[in-house]
Amino acid sequence: MRRVAVVSTGVIGASWAAHFLAHGLDVVATDPAPDAEERLRAEVATHWPVLERGGLADGASPQRLSFTADPAEAVADADFVQENGPEREDVKHALFAVIDAAARPEVVLASSSSGLLPSTIARGALEHPERVLVGHPFNPPHLIPLVEVVPGEKTAEESVETAMAFYAAVGKRPIRVRREVPGHIANRLQAALWQEAYSLVERGVATVADIDTAISQGPGLRWAVLGPFLNQHLSGGPGGIAHILEHLGPPTEKWWRDLRSVTLTPELVATLVAGVDDELDGVDSAELVTRRDAVLNALLAAKTGAGL
Template identity: 50%
Template sequence: MTQRLAVIATGVIGNGWIARALARGWDVVAFDPALDAEARTRAAVANAWPALERLGTTAGASPERLHFVDRLDAAVAGADLIQENVPERLPLKREILATLDAVAAPETLIGSSTSGFKPSDLQRDCRQAPGRVIVAHPFNPVYLLPLVELVGGAATTPEQMGSAQSLYRSLAMRPLVVKREIEGHIADRLMEALWREALHLVNDGVATTEEVDAAMVYGCGLRWSLMGTFLTFHLAGGDAGMRHMLEQFGPALKLPWTRLEAPELSEALIDKVVEGCEHQAAGRPVAELEQRRDAFLVELLALVRQYWPEAEGLEERI
């Protein structure tokens, strides 16, 4: 039986959800009041489709299974899953989610792509079935990266979270259930810490944006893409593993190396970052850079599966 995804708001993340669902053979109904939304979405899907075909699509997958509608109630009618992607403004998200909760069938799960807000805050104005409104936070590009952080709120039941895991697995995603509500969830909190340090390095003239990126690409990023943070440091302890690593290098954590708080986003810093990124892009349009990134990620995902096959069942073990 064909499943249907309703996508509310079609920016970069919304379009990523659309491309992923289409590649898995789902029907997709999208709602976005912007006049050029449909044209932008179809162009984004076309740009993503070659990478999706290399990764492997499901029988029956087709961009033609995407339809746009001009009303929220029409978008969610008959949906198996609703994905909300409006801008990161809590009052706006609560308003849209309350409307979706009112017009959607009470058993239909509503996932919010929010990168920062807690689900209990998102559920607050929902009256029909607030527990089915959860955080379902993906990572860009959504159509290739499999992680989705699932966070339930105060009203969410274990059964609803179980249903969410099944739905996102059917989209070929790797659901990670976050045990406690926290702003920023897990991955974004880690990325924000790194982002703040990177801004300080650029702001203080220690490195350019290109040099910071090179440190990631040719250094820790290569290790992290396979083993993550903790297992990488476990290996750093030699045969004795993590315990020896902490005994030897743990005291360095007290040294004032990290700045943690973000630097002031001054015009001078903005100019440094923008100019650095434009230099790195070397005049190439974003669509071209996206295709290069996607080709790399398809091959990298294959390598991760080859060298770390046991990670495929991670969500069942935690």
């Protein structure tokens, strides 16, 4: 594959475009916003230095980016389509009706949707729903390797295999989601953590900054290397995860029973926002993103060097 269409170029779409360009692909982008092309090129330029430090493919260049306001024109000659429109069924259906009619029949139409089911999205693709699936990245896609590939009820196995192979070829770590569920896998795991984090703030157990520190300076460091199951296994010594489940399973079940559901009331939202504002007092957000991305780049290089 040499040409990718990036449909809608907000934060996720722009990051995808930069990633594909860094891997030596031609990218044709489309977005209806009047200033979309200018914003996109500025975002790609912002991402390019960290991509250069991570290593570019032969021929990689921002000059291989083209733009059109017409989504049908954008996908007409594409070998793969990555859609990134708003998380609304009506918008997805209207968009997929256009790109399904315009793209070559064998071309996969992948949505970056973070929560919508691919079977729902595919209702807009009246001609070829079998080539519609979710290819959900993690933000920022130009750095984070994970892509969740989620087939829908009508998705052909060939489309799944094509998407898995394509993402792997451009440096991603795709996983196949075996059943459709709202939010897929990683977002559901995040949502579980957020629920308890918000609850702990609401109950006065910890501040926003305390919780960020608890994760970023604690389990988050291990999670960045290995997943929850392997970390549990290594924590169990010679007995591994079997030992952990036998000895820490019962108290863990008690903790589960004490976890609280939470409602995002206006008061709680205000508390969370104020907590983040306090945590970022005197910190330049743009500079924080730059430092975060530099650490992510170094971490990914270290993981690759260690065979992880």
